[in-house]
Amino acid sequence: MSEKKIDEVSGMETTGHDWDGIGELNSPLPRWWVWTYYLTILWAIGYWIAMPAWPLVSDYTRGMLGYSQRAQLSDQIAAVKAGQAELIARTAKASVADIKGNAELLEFALAGGRSAYAVNCVQCHGSGASGASGYPNLNDDDWLWGGTVEQIQATIQYGIRSEHDETRANEMPAFGRDEILNPQQVDEVSDYVMALSQNPDLAKTLPGKALYKEYCVDCHGAGGMGNQELGAPKLSDGIWLHEGGKPVVVDVITNSRSGMMPAWVNRLDAVTVKQLAVYVHSLGGGK
Ligand code: HEC
Ligand code: HEC
Incomplete structure (x- = not known):
């Protein structure tokens, strides 16, 4: 490999390596590449x-700038907290x-x-606050216990049928189970309730109307308009707390259902x- 060999086709020097007649050109890396390489070193x-770099037995080299991501993070957290302290104090007042x-x-x-909702409320009201059967939708403007921001605050503070003394509370009687109404009457009043949202003109002609007036109107109001003082749902709007059509309405009237919402004040x-x-x-239905 002492004498220079020149490749006939390209005119370039070869390394002298030869594999069955195939030679290897000697083409060094470009200068700029080599210098970039030295620069990175x-x-x-x-x-x-x-900067902090090499691990030692029980420590590491800390670097002359003394940089630490952990210290930077605690500084950032402290700065955010300090910024929020003012807002928290103002919110408290x-x-x-x-x-x-x-x-x-x-x-x-x-x-x-939003973040407190994601931690405490999604399991019952759903991540989009659209609820589920028995758990009210919080996006619509249909409220059991009132939709002003003060009423919503009171509901969240004290809960509904919760263990708190100031809880919102009201129980619908179990008309069938406690034999206040017989099964035929339950059926009739259920037809009336279904018709209130589906066909109000028909409702007026149904036998269940008289039963409704006698047993239900005190809580649910004339024509099923509902009563937020008593948490009695509106029955004329086709929005159901307990979804499932007539069989569920029959069951609610027979056995009563009482949703429980915890008090959050403590x-x-x-x-x-x-x-x-x-x-x-703010979710959309606030009054
Ligand atoms: C254990 C389940 C549960 C959890 C957790 C829960 N709720 Fe409820 N919530 C309910 C039920 C059930 C009702 C309806 C009670 C009824 O039938 O009157 C309700 C009702 C409400 C109402 C009243 C709606 C209306 O139409 O008047 C508001 C407001 C509300 N919840 C907000 C919240 C917020 C905010 C949280 C989180 C801090 C939360 N809830 C957590 C079960 C829950
Ligand atoms: C003492 C008040 C009270 C009386 C009287 C009463 N209800 Fe209710 N009713 C309620 C309450 C409160 C609820 C909500 C229950 C819950 O939160 O799960 C309710 C729920 C309902 C529901 C379910 C509504 C929905 O959106 O899913 C129907 C249907 C209903 N009542 C029909 C009747 C009928 C029919 C009568 C008369 C036979 C009647 N109620 C009498 C208080 C009453």
Whole structure:
């Protein structure tokens, strides 16, 4: 390999290696590439000196700049907390109405409410707050216990049929089970209830109308308009808390169903409850 060999076709020097007549051209890397390579080595050495780099037995080289991601993160968290402390203090003093009227507090409440909702409420009301049978949809403007932001706040604070003294509470009698109505009467009044939303003109002619007037109107109101003081659902709008059509209506009237919603006043701080009320109110159906 001492003498230079030139490839006849390309005119380039070869390495002298030869495999069954196939030669290897000697084409070194371009200069710029080699220099970039040396630069990266220099950069790496500088980096080792400046930044944390090499593991030692029980420690690591900390670098002259003393940088630490953990310290940076705690600084960032402390900065966010300090920024929020002011907003939290203002939220604590404000009423839910004040919060709604202040763009900055409102934005903070919607963000805080959304994340508190995701932790505490999704398991019953669903991630999109659209509910499920027995668990009300919080997006529509149909409210059992009232849809003003103050009413929503009270519902969240004290719950519904919860263990709290100030809970919202009202029980519908189990008309069939307790033999207040016989099965035929339950059937008749169920037909009336179904007709209220499906065919109000027909409803007026049904035998169940008289039963409704006698047994139901005190809570559910004339024509099934509902009563939010009593948490008695509106029956004329075709929005059902307990979905499933007439068989479910028959079952509700026979056995009564009483949804339970926990009180949050002792589980969540007052600021979070306010934020949740504002958030739920904002979902679309707030009054
Ligand atoms: C264990 C299940 C459960 C959890 C958890 C729960 N809820 Fe409820 N919630 C219910 C039920 C059931 C009702 C309906 C009660 C009834 O039948 O009157 C309800 C009703 C409500 C209402 C009243 C709706 C209306 O139409 O008046 C609001 C507002 C509400 N929940 C908000 C929340 C918020 C906010 C959270 C989270 C902090 C939450 N709920 C967590 C079960 C739950
Ligand atoms: C003492 C008040 C009260 C009386 C009287 C009463 N209800 Fe109710 N009713 C309620 C309450 C409260 C609920 C909601 C139950 C729940 O939260 O699960 C309800 C729920 C219902 C529902 C389910 C509505 C839905 O959206 O799923 C139907 C149907 C119903 N009642 C029909 C009747 C009929 C028919 C009568 C008369 C025979 C009657 N109720 C009498 C309080 C009453």
